[in-house]
Amino acid sequence: MTPPSAAQLRRLIYISSATHDFGQADLDQILARSRTNNTARGLTGMLLFHDSCFFQVLEGEAASVERTFATISRDTRHGGVILLESKSVAERGFPQWSMGYVGAHALHPAQRQWLVDLSARVCSDNPKPLSEVAGINVHVEAFLSSFREFA
Numbered sequence: 001m002t003p004p005s006a007a008q009l010r011r012l013i014y015i016s017s018a019t020h021d022f023g024q025a026d027l028d029q030i031l032a033r034s035r036t037n038n039t040a041r042g043l044t045g046m047l048l049f050h051d052s053c054f055f056q057v058l059e060g061e062a063a064s065v066e067r068t069f070a071t072i073s074r075d076t077r078h079g080g081v082i083l084l085e086s087k088s089v090a091e092r093g094f095p096q097w098s099m100g101y102v103g104a105h106a107l108h109p110a111q112r113q114w115l116v117d118l119s120a121r122v123c124s125d126n127p128k129p130l131s132e133v134a135g136i137n138v139h140v141e142a143f144l145s146s147f148r149e150f151a
């Protein structure tokens, strides 16, 4: 597959809540399907799951990212999908990962705290509108950079 030119490269990030108790087997099923599909579609990214809350980064050609996100959004295994970001980027942050998964146990305390804070604000029964979550884009950027060591 021809890699998309930088101008077409899109990074989309969302957060959502699991609709039932998620075990490792449920996660493995999602990851296996994601890796097969994403490899075929030239998509890369990462998935975090902590305390019933998903955080996912999808990167690739804009139309593929949007189509896959539309499918993911309809998946009844999660709900309350909140788009944190969808923008053009110059390069991929996770070029080696068809869908990387970093378990909560592997997160540094600061990364886990960031996720816990974000979940409490936007991934809860009473999510605050994103406009009220100050500086979220800046924080997302710093959070993603902290994953370079894993990728």
Ligand SMILES: Cc1cc2nc3c(=O)[nH]c(=O)nc-3n(C[C@H](O)[C@H](O)[C@H](O)COP(=O)(O)O)c2cc1C
Binding pocket: 030, 033, 034, 035, 037, 038, 047, 054, 056, 058, 068, 071, 072, 073, 075, 077, 078, 099
């Ligand atoms: C939290 C979450 C993340 C997912 N991430 C992806 C993904 O990155 N790529 C993907 O193809 N499907 C992903 N899925 C699964 C899709 O919702 C859908 O079940 C799947 O794409 C259907 O694939 P199929 O048409 O090959 O059966 C995800 C589902 C959930 C709940």
